[in-house]
Amino acid sequence: MVPYGRMQYVDIGAGPVERGLGLCTLKLHTASAGTNAQIPGLPAAEGARLREQLSARGEARLAGL
């Protein structure tokens, strides 16, 4: 579980295989090194939409450090 307000930044990565299949991996970064929140195998369009949505939620629940 990652609280929206704690997200620091969002990564979308796509290796050559994933790109060939039209997929991508979404990764959430928080202030902790231990967080390993990633969603592999998202359709690329869904990944982009999710990134925008998560970023917007992060804004709505903004809580710094």
Add this chain to the structure above:
Amino acid sequence: MKPDAAPEASAGAGAPDGGGAPDGAWLRVHPASPFLRGWVVLAAIGFFFFRDSFERMLQGGPLVDERLADRAPWLLLGGGIVLLLTVLGYILSWFFTRYQVAEGYVRLNTGFVFKQQRQARLDRVQAIDVVQPLLARVFGLAELKFEVADAGESAMRLAYLRMDEARQLRATILARAAGVPQDPARPGAAAAEAPEDSVLTVPPGRLVGSLVLSEQSVFVVLGGAASVVLSALTENRSFYLFLIPAVLGMVAAYWNSVNRGYNFTAAVSPDGIRLRYGLLDTQAQTLPPGRIQALRVSQPPLWRIFGWYRIQINVAGYGAAGGNGEGSSRTTLLPVGTFPEVLAVLSLVLPDPGTPDPVRVFTAGIHGLAGPAAVAADPPVPARDDGGFVTTPRRARLLAPLGWRRNGFTATDTALLIRSGRWWRNLVVVPHQRTQSMALEQGPLARRFRVADLVLHTTAGPVSPRLIQAGLDEGRALLDAQAARARAARQRQTSEHWLDQVRALGAGPAPTDEPNRQDEQQHG
């Protein structure tokens, strides 16, 4: 979405024009960047192929070995292909690296086989550094590091931009992050760079002096003396040979400290505290207000001769100071400074110290020692002349025969101050709204004496706030009080846009009445 489908219409035209780029345009870094970063690889390839021929040339022999002469074309071809592939890789990596600053985000796309798109909110910025390694400095280029609160690696490294571009981008990012309202008539207008006032500089002489008197030097002298004595006792001359690597290491360490600390300048601007330093590699750090999680003023015993102090900080994006030295210089707010300079820096970090008499409190925190009258009572009463510090109770003096009158804490309205150390003097300052969590720790011996340690958890960094051997009752009371204070302070801090906060307060942060602030600094 294919990553290429991002809006990049304006990105095709090579190098972007400095500063005037419209909002939201995808820009590329300077074309020379991969070569500057990868020159070591190029040099290695060159060295690998030409070393042999070069050695022959020096020996007066033919350029190519006869046995290899018939194979030379293939070797050259192979070398050429490796070189070509490397250069092609550099060009591709440059072509596919694009960044964008728009709508409150900074985005960075990298990679052409493994694509990565990174997106960070501007108001999450913890610090922005502009770094110029020597080679980049020769070409007038700079690297921009955008730090968010992650575990130490830079979230975004834009390497390399032209120096004026890097400064412009830094100003734009800081202005957006601060919440400076944009001019609606010119939505993409470049932000003006915030003016800055220099607060202090560290003269080179003092830097060298501080190194000579550092703990490191004490070990050097002791180690040298020990080895001389050993070699004299054993009458073994070759003993000196073993010292050579050690001496080389020491020289490198001192050189690093000089290179990093040279020309250290601290300045204040509405964007935050600016630090510049470096002899060959120069670095400019910008710490926006409220990004410092914890601070430590320390004084090694030998520095007491000249009254020098060091200030180190925890910043969420910088992480722990690793062994590479980069971290340790980035987390140093003041490498060596006098007492008035320490107070001046403290006033920058804590514009509102939360006490009517900050000089007395901070002085007591750095130098103070509880008087006999104050500690005779059990529990100890905070003495007015000791800045209100509560020290270790008298019953536990056996646990810390030297430090028990020194180890203590006091809380102002805005920060918790923890002092410790009779010889190695330390004062740790943690702003209330930066308290992450707390723990009360007690070992078996401490339990006998009814004392406990209070640990404040903060982000990774050189400062680890720990209140040593407080009385159990005082410790418990502090734990509860501190939790309440942190909660209250967090409610007061409503926005990450630091200019909004200042506006909400009506005026700027309350000016402190310290006598040492030579110039009237502006706080946005």
